Amino acid sequence: MTPKRRQRMLLIASMVIGVGIAAGFxxxxxxxxxxxxxxxxxxxAGEAPADHLxxxxxxxxxxxxxxxxxxxxxxxxxxDNKDTITVQYTGILPDLFREGQGIVAHGRLQGDSLFVADxxxxxxxxxxxxxxxxxxxxxxxxxxxxxxxxxxx
Amino acid sequence: MIFSxxxxxxxxxxxxxxxxxxxxxxxxxxxxxxxxxxxxYGLLVAPPDYQQGDSYRxxxxxxxAAWMSLFIYVVMxxxxxxxxxxxxxxxxxxTISSAPVGASFTFLALVTGSIxxxxxxxxxxxxxxxxxxxxxxxxxxxxxxxxxxxxxxxxMAARAVAILALVGVINIPIIHYSVEWWNTLHQGPTVTKFxxxxxxxxxxxxxxxxxxxxxxxxxxxxxxxARCEVLERERNTVxxxxxxxxx
Numbered sequence: 440m441t442p443k444r445r446q447r448m449l450l451i452a453s454m455v456i457g458v459g460i461a462a463g464f465x466x467x468x469x470x471x472x473x474x475x476x477x478x479x480x481x482x483x484a485g486e487a488p489a490d491h492l493x494x495x496x497x498x499x500x501x502x503x504x505x506x507x508x509x510x511x512x513x514x515x516x517x518x519d520n521k522d523t524i525t526v527q528y529t530g531i532l533p534d535l536f537r538e539g540q541g542i543v544a545h546g547r548l549q550g551d552s553l554f555v556a557d558x559x560x561x562x563x564x565x566x567x568x569x570x571x572x573x574x575x576x577x578x579x580x581x582x583x584x585x586x587x588x589x590x591x592x
Numbered sequence: 593m594i595f596s597x598x599x600x601x602x603x604x605x606x607x608x609x610x611x612x613x614x615x616x617x618x619x620x621x622x623x624x625x626x627x628x629x630x631x632x633y634g635l636l637v638a639p640p641d642y643q644q645g646d647s648y649r650x651x652x653x654x655x656x657a658a659w660m661s662l663f664i665y666v667v668m669x670x671x672x673x674x675x676x677x678x679x680x681x682x683x684x685x686x687t688i689s690s691a692p693v694g695a696s697f698t699f700l701a702l703v704t705g706s707i708x709x710x711x712x713x714x715x716x717x718x719x720x721x722x723x724x725x726x727x728x729x730x731x732x733x734x735x736x737x738x739x740x741x742x743x744x745x746x747x748m749a750a751r752a753v754a755i756l757a758l759v760g761v762i763n764i765p766i767i768h769y770s771v772e773w774w775n776t777l778h779q780g781p782t783v784t785k786f787x788x789x790x791x792x793x794x795x796x797x798x799x800x801x802x803x804x805x806x807x808x809x810x811x812x813x814x815x816x817x818a819r820c821e822v823l824e825r826e827r828n829t830v831x832x833x834x835x836x837x838x839x
Contacts (some may be wrong), residue, residue, distance in 0.1 A: 447677045455758055462762045466773075474775045475720040496775060533714030535643065543777055560713045563643055565782040567651075567791040573642030 476543045482554075483522040489548050495524065496543040496562065504538060517542060528556040535561035603682045605822045606831045612815040619812035626805035634798035641795075650708045652798055656806040658701035659784075661729060662764055664694035664810060668736070669761040672754030681825070682818075684750035687757060688740050689817035693810055695733035702726060713777055721770035722778035725763060732760040746825055 440448075466473065476496035477487040487493050497517035503525075504515040512529045515538075526544050536542060541564065546556035568576075634652035641648040668690040675683035705723070706716045717723065736753050743749035771780045783789040789796055826832045 444677050451673055451676060451758060454755075455761065458759050459762050462766070466766070470774075473721050473773075475718070475777055476775050478775070533712070535712055535714075558715075560715055560718070560777060562777055563712060563779055565780045565790050567641050567644075567648060567782060567795050569639035569792055569794065570642040571639075572792055 478519045479517060479522040479524045480519055482524055482548065483552075487548065492545065492547055494543050494545045495526070495554055496541065497524075499536070499538050499540050499542055501538040517544070524552050524554055526554045526556050526559075528559050530557075530559070532559055533561040535563055603680050605681060605685075605826050608682055609819055609822050612819050616812050616815055619808050619815070623805050623808035623812060626801055626808065630798050630801035630805055633801060638795045638798055639792075644712060647708070647711050648795075650704050652802045654701060654704040654708060655783075655799060656803040657697045657704060658726070659803060660806050660810060661694060661698040661701050661726070662767060663807070664690050664697060665729065665732070665757070665761065665764055668694060669754075669757040672750075672757040675750055676754045676758075681747075682822075684747070684754070685818045685821045685825070686814065687754055688736075688750060689814050689821055690810075691733055691736045691740070691753075692817070693813050695730060695737065697806070697810075698726065698730040698733055702730065718777050720776040720778055721774040722767065722776045725767040725770050728763055729760075729767060732756075732763060735760075 476494035479495065479497050481487055482495055487495070495517065497519045500516040500518050500523060504513060506513055509529075511531075512527065513532065514525060514527045516523045516525050526546075528544065528546075536559065541562035543560045543562055544554060544556035545558040545560075546554055549555050630652060635649055638649070640646050668687050671683045671686040671690070674680055675687060702723075705726075709718075710716050736756055739756055740749045740753045743752055768781075768784070770776060771778055782791050783796070783799070791799070823832055823835075
């Protein structure tokens with residue numbers, strides 16, 4: 440490699456590394472703004488601003504979905520398996536909405552633990568499998584937990 | 593020795609033009625076969641998803657297109673660096689020929705993602721880290737194309753474009769890790785991670801078939817574009833004139 444080429448290579452390498460470091464600092468500075476939603480833990484810890492439109496995301500707690508008598512208003516709890524908050528929403532829910540599903544709600548906190556949403560989006564995970572496999576996994580899981588109950592008894 | 597000879601020969605525009613011309617039909621044929629196989633297995637053979645039903649099948653276009661949008665950018669920036677350091681004309685040609693193909697795949701990934709997002713998430717678009725960084729990638733590609741056409745002198749243009757491509761390369765790891773570094777509405781990685789893929793084999797096979805087909809598509813289209821670019825750049829040389837007289 441000629442000295443000239445080596446010099447050009449070093450120049451390019453330092454440019455790319457420099458841009459990388461700058462981008463790293465910028466992203467670190469804006470880290471919070473880049474988060475699409477707050478977790479229930481963050482909300483309970485008071486990290487989410489009150490009286491501001493924000494998004495919260497978590498899994499819909501099983502058995503928590505309740506419909507009001509008007510047929511459109513729903514309340515449900517979302518959790519990140521540490522803390523839980525209650526979401527109230529009036530409108531049409533996405534097809535993927537169900538208990539145990541990850542969702543992201545956009546709206547405002549009211550009081551300590553009620554979140555009034557004006558939009559609810561469903562977040563699906565990275566797992567793809569045929570329905571039979573999902574059923575089989577579920578059965579194995581249930582049998583497995585039943586098995587442990589038997590052995591502990 | 594034979595290896596480096598091969599590369600020197602390939603780097604000469606004349607030989608590149610000839611060899612690329614011979615490769616293109618084979619690559620295009622293989623691409624077509626793989627697309628047909630991928631679509632057949634993806635749309636007819638693969639089972640529906642346990643959560644998303646049949647809607648998930650758009651993944652067989654969306655995911656390979658998104659992978660290609662990143663892959664082509666890395667190739668473009670890599671060829672740009674080679675062109676800058678070694679001043680190899682063919683590397684410059686590959687850089688600029690890749691940009692429109694990469695931009696198309698990025699656009700395809702964004703559009704199919706949007707069409708997928710509406711029924712599944714409940715929205716066409718959100719400003720989460722993954723979607724936003726992918727949109728920036730589209731603008732980078734468009735910037736490369738615009739910068740190239742704004743500078744008259746081809747060699748100057750190639751250098752300017754290479755620097756822009758290299759600055760933008762930082763966006764590639766950001767796009768890839770955006771779903772891990774930040775909360776996003778977009779899902780985390782299914783295949784491109786160190787764990788085993790969290791997708792059933794019957795769905796993974798058509799996905800990989802389509803991914804290879806898209807790679808072949810890129811290679812043969814970029815070779816076609818590069819041949820045109822080579823002819824334009826070398827239009828005053830003896831071999832191009834002889835070629836024109838033959839026809």
